[in-house]
Amino acid sequence: MPKTAASAPPAAAPAADPSRWKALVFIALAQLMVVLDATIVNIALPSAQQDLGISDGNRQWVITAYALAFGGLLLFGGRIADLWGRKNAFVVGLAGFAAASALGGAATGEAMMLGARALQGAFGALLAPAALSLLAVMFTDAKERAKAFGIYGAIAGGGGAVGLILGGFLTQYLDWRWTFYVNIPFAVVAAVGAYLVIREPAGSRNRAPLDIPGVVLSTLGLVALVYGFTRAESHGWSSEPTILLFTGSAALLTAFVFTESRVKSPLLPLRVLTDRNRGGVYLSLGLAVIAMFGLFLFLTYYLQVVKGFSPVKTGFAFLPMIAGMITGSTQIGARLMTRVPPRLLMGPGFLVAATGMLLLTQLEVDSSYPALILPAQILLGLGMGTAFMPAMSLSTHGVNPADAGVASAMVNTSQQVGGAIGTALLNTVAASATSAYLLDHAAEGAGGEAAAQALQAQAMVHGYSSAIWWAVGILAASATIALTMITTGRPSAGAPTASGPGPKGAEGGRGAEDAVPVPVIAH
Secondary structure (H helix, E strand, C coil): CCCHHHHHHHHHHHHHHCCHHHHHHHHHHHHHHHHHHHHHHHHHHHHHHHHHHHHHHCCHHHHHHHHHHHHHHHHHHHCCCHHHHHHHHHHHHHHHHHHHHHHHHHCCHHHHHHHHHHHHHHHHHHHHHHHHHHHHCCCCHHHHHHEEEHHHHHHHHHHHHHHHHHHHHHHHHCCHHHHHHHHHHHHHHHHHHHHHHHCCCCCCCCCCCCCHHHHHHHHHHHHHHHHHHHHHHHHCCCCCCCHHHHHHHHHHHHHHHHHCCCCCCCCCCHHHHHHHHHHHHHHHHHHHHHHHHHHHHHHHHHHHCCCCCHHHHHHCHHHHHHHHHHHHHHHHHHHHHCCCHHHHHHHHHHHHHHHHHHCCCCCCCCCCCCHHHHHHHHHHHHHHHHHHHHHHHHHCCCCCCHHHHHHHHHHHHHHHHHHHHHHHHHHHHHHHHHHHHHHCCCCHHHCCHHHHHHHHHHHHHHHHHHHHHHHHHHHHHHHHHHHCCCCCCCCCCCCCCCCCCCCHHHCCCCCCCCCCCCCCCCC
């Protein structure tokens, strides 16, 4: 490929900055904090509800307030990172998240708790896309980029399971308030370290004015979408409020797309979405997260309610999955990223995860952890870790440097929406299958209290296995999308590649699909 201005030696300057590996430590620490916070509070919720007098009807808002603020504001947070600079947005996001966590830990009532959770979500929406886009602009060499995104992908994939372990430990041995306070040292260390060592490449900010109509439409549309799935889980898919939320979300997001196609400086340039490879990443990753979030929910309940595990033991039962994710991301994905096209990591990775999920469809009340759950978790972890690593790297594939923040926000948005869908959809499937099983086998529970309890446990497990079949199909769909939509070739291991300096160079300057396999953000 002939040399151009975009591929000249100056574009590789960021890779020569020795502080980038130190910066990765603090970026990874911040990402771990944000991801584990999505699940750590779940374990502590019963204790917090009792202490603060939160009603059963409002307890879901402890989770939902965070999800709505985080999911609704991600695109806005990504664009703010492009405007302010990713380092500035990263540090401010960390400081705000720490303050909100302190507020949650000190909560004296329901209103204070819900407000703290909403603030955590808002600052998380600023922090998460800034973290990913910092990696995109700091690591330009193909091999180094593979290693950096391997570490980031392992954390993004395994952080939720880490949250279950940490949440169980803190709740059982200390107090539920520490599930909030634990964020403070994470945030302080990451913020101070980032302020001192991060050197963001010059000239990569977006100086365009903020698209206010786009902010309003996208935020309201995403909030309505996430809340719609949350409400569907508790009130049913056919309830009038649920239907209104989905209808309103569709109308708002349609208006958002129309607005973005017309305004001069859009919040989300449509070129970010229409690139085939990035679109394939957002779609396949969102579907995979649907399956994973449902699994976390079902396995947690299975181990605690059916098998009688303590919260701490339940958390440690997820360790094989975490180990698999770390191995898949850092040892398989990172090592092969410069040798094979990304689709040949993502597609097979999702299929290996689907195989692990397929094992769990055989779940029974008396299933052995070592014989069934352990190998299933290892396969799930290896597959998802291998797939997550190139997915995170490709989420900023060929993007204009000034759009790196909002492109990074899109991968977070796909995960957030996927998590909301997974919890609502698969939980509904499980609940329906459980109810049907109880109805069909009602006579078996008539033999006394012990028989009724045994029937209830069997019905729950039947519901879980029914929903897990759906998760198998969803992961198979993720693999199909990755193998067919993602067409970029393997990155060159010898030299950094770069996107052009603007929209045209970034999006339309490629020749053959694999001419610039994993484009890197230039400055």
